[in-house]
Amino acid sequence: MKETIQSYEDLLRMLDHLLKEESEFNWDNFYSDRERRVPFFENHPDENLVEYVETKRIKAGKALELGCGPGRNAIYMARNGFSVDAVDQSEEGLGWAEERAKEHGIQVNFIQSNIFEMEIEEGTYDLVYDSGCFHHIPPHRRMNYIELVKKALKPGGLFALTCFVEGGELGGAAISDWEVYRGKSMRGGLGFTDEKLKGIFNDFKALEIRKMKDMSLESSQFGTSALLAALFKKETME
Numbered sequence: 001m002k003e004t005i006q007s008y009e010d011l012l013r014m015l016d017h018l019l020k021e022e023s024e025f026n027w028d029n030f031y032s033d034r035e036r037r038v039p040f041f042e043n044h045p046d047e048n049l050v051e052y053v054e055t056k057r058i059k060a061g062k063a064l065e066l067g068c069g070p071g072r073n074a075i076y077m078a079r080n081g082f083s084v085d086a087v088d089q090s091e092e093g094l095g096w097a098e099e100r101a102k103e104h105g106i107q108v109n110f111i112q113s114n115i116f117e118m119e120i121e122e123g124t125y126d127l128v129y130d131s132g133c134f135h136h137i138p139p140h141r142r143m144n145y146i147e148l149v150k151k152a153l154k155p156g157g158l159f160a161l162t163c164f165v166e167g168g169e170l171g172g173a174a175i176s177d178w179e180v181y182r183g184k185s186m187r188g189g190l191g192f193t194d195e196k197l198k199g200i201f202n203d204f205k206a207l208e209i210r211k212m213k214d215m216s217l218e219s220s221q222f223g224t225s226a227l228l229a230a231l232f233k234k235e236t237m238e
Contacts, residue, residue, distance in 0.1 A: 015140045018184060025188075031070065031092035040069070040222050043100055045076035046131050046162055047213050047223035052231065053080050057207075058160070061126030064152050066115050067133025071097025071108065072222070077129070078106045085125075087111045087118060116144050123154045130161040132227075135189040139177035142200065150203065155236040159204060160229070162212060166191030168226035197230050204232035 005011050034041065052058040053076075060081030068074045068086035070093055078084045078101070086108050088094050094110050101108045111118070115133070128149050137145050149159050164172030172191025180186055192200075194209040209230040215223035 012140055012144070015138065015181070019138055019180070019186065027088075027090040028092040031090055031096060034096065039217070039224070040072070040132070042222065043070070043072050043075065044215075044220055044222045045073050046229070047215055047219075047221040048162065048210075048229035048231075049073055049076065049129065049131075049160065050221050052160065053077075057231070058127055058158055062124060063127040063129060064120075064125045066128065066130040066148075067136075068097060068110070069093045069132075071100050071110065073129060073131050074108045074110070075101055075104060075106050077127075078108050079104070082127070085109045085111060087113055087115055089114055115148060116141065118148075120148070120152050122151050125152045126154055126157050128152050128157070128159045130159075130163075132162060134161050135163040135172065135192065136186070138186060139180055139190075146201065146203065150234065153234040155234060157234045158207075159201075159232045159234065162227045162229050163197075164189050164191045165211065165226055165228050166193050166196070170224065170226040172226070192228060194228065194230075197228065201230075201232050203235075205235055207231040207233055 005014060063077050063082045063084045065074045065084065065086040068088045071086060074084045074086035074097065086097065089112065091112060094112050097110055153159060164170065166172050167174045168191060171189045173187035173189065174191050175187065197209055198206050209228060211225045212223040212227045212229045214225050215221050
């Protein structure tokens with residue numbers, strides 16, 4: 001690998017590599033053990049997504065899911081009339097998602113890619129959905145993430161995400177962006193508050209930010225108050 005910084009992209013790649021060297025976590029290994037007792041391994045959609053759809057806050061249209069994993073939310077959206085593109089880097093996760101979709105007779109366009117290497121036509125999607133991807137995005141990639149969401153959405157389109165509560169039971173490191181690089185670690189994922197999310201996504205209109213509802217293991221939905229659920233709207237041009 002060339003170790004000369006001659007562009008902004010070179011700088012981003014250097015920081016990517018710096019943090020990756022310190023992390024032994026591998027998503028393919030994580031998803032390869034399907035018997036692992038992980039609540040979101042069940043094929044159950046997020047409770048907030050179900051609420052948005054059932055109350056018509058989100059209407060069926062073209063959706064992009066970032067970090068779809070085994071496809072539980074993508075499959076739910078497709079079952080409810082959405083045309084869904086679902087992206088993840090993990091071959092294992094996507095393989096599982098494709099099996100699930102086929103089993104249920106559901107059509108989803110699953111894409112294996114780094115979200116920052118995708119080719120997206122501007123203004124394509126009515127909804128961008130992210131369940132647990134954003135809190136793994138390092139601070140130096142956050143501007144790219146915001147631009148990706150803005151580019152993907154149609155004017156007036158909606159952006160929904162779930163992410164770690166700061167200092168929550170499942171994770172959510174309560175550290176500054178600078179501390180990520182001092183320690184060369186995101187400590188398993190960054191935590192957020194409603195004010196932090198409003199500040200980061202200040203180009204969007206915040207429609208709702210709340211803790212997810214705790215759902216029992218017997219429920220057909222996934223939810224835990226260790227995660228925040230947020231819904232934003234891309235403002236239309238005046």
